[in-house]
Amino acid sequence: GAVVSQHPSRVICKSGTSVKIECRSLDFQATTMFWYRQFPKQSLMLMATSNEGSKATYEQGVEKDKFLINHASLTLSTLTVTSAHPEDSSFYICSARDERDRYSPLHFGNGTRLTVT
Amino acid sequence: RKEVEQDPGPFNVPEGATVAFNCTYSNSASQSFFWYRQDCRKEPKLLMSVYSSGNEDGRFTAQLNRASQYISLLIRDSKLSDSATYLCVVHGSSNTGKLIFGQGTTLQVKP
Numbered sequence: 001g002a003v004v005s006q007h008p009s010r011v012i013c014k015s016g017t018s019v020k021i022e023c024r025s026l027d028f029q030a031t032t033m034f035w036y037r038q039f040p041k042q043s044l045m046l047m048a049t050s051n052e053g054s055k056a057t058y059e060q061g062v063e064k065d066k067f068l069i070n071h072a073s074l075t076l077s078t079l080t081v082t083s084a085h086p087e088d089s090s091f092y093i094c095s096a097r098d099e100r101d102r103y104s105p106l107h108f109g110n111g112t113r114l115t116v117t
Numbered sequence: 118r119k120e121v122e123q124d125p126g127p128f129n130v131p132e133g134a135t136v137a138f139n140c141t142y143s144n145s146a147s148q149s150f151f152w153y154r155q156d157c158r159k160e161p162k163l164l165m166s167v168y169s170s171g172n173e174d175g176r177f178t179a180q181l182n183r184a185s186q187y188i189s190l191l192i193r194d195s196k197l198s199d200s201a202t203y204l205c206v207v208h209g210s211s212n213t214g215k216l217i218f219g220q221g222t223t224l225q226v227k228p
Contacts, residue, residue, distance in 0.1 A: 034215070043204070043220035044161065093160050105151050105206075106216055108160040 006109025021079045021112045023094030029074035030096035038091045050077040084116040121207050123219035134195045138222045140205030141187045149208040152190050154201045195226045
């Protein structure tokens, strides 16, 4: 079945540094990928939609200059958290669909747990 | 009103019990529906899609009521391993692939 790989699974960084998270679709192409964030005991919140070859679409309240998204190929999207602060500590999850099926479910990467100290 | 609403629970049930979760959605044009399961500190995993005719997968039964705009998940003969958060997910009317997540219903199955 469709598999999405996300890396790294865990990262601890200092305030002010940047962190890059990679999301790959392993056995299908994805012109669109989705980035979610989840704080403890809260639901998944969509941050942005990553579009291959064009700019990402950000949800309301998400700073595009802070969360840089690059979708350089049909199988890879990256999210860079720039100048990270402790309040950015969260669980970041990417997802993608096999677009050959218009209404197929999303498949998730295994998530990245970011801790900013 | 939230686009997808679920009772957060928690639902505490004994092993072997039958438990049902409901979820309501606001967009009548929504096209497809899913239940995901999320374990603590892990990513969501697809449990089952929800079809208009209803569908069953082992101990799990999902149903869709378009007229009332709700989706249900029934778990029979609960196991300890069923303890998790169950997310109701709705795909909108566009083809962007954007899914709307409910906040999840937490289930705790006790011995």
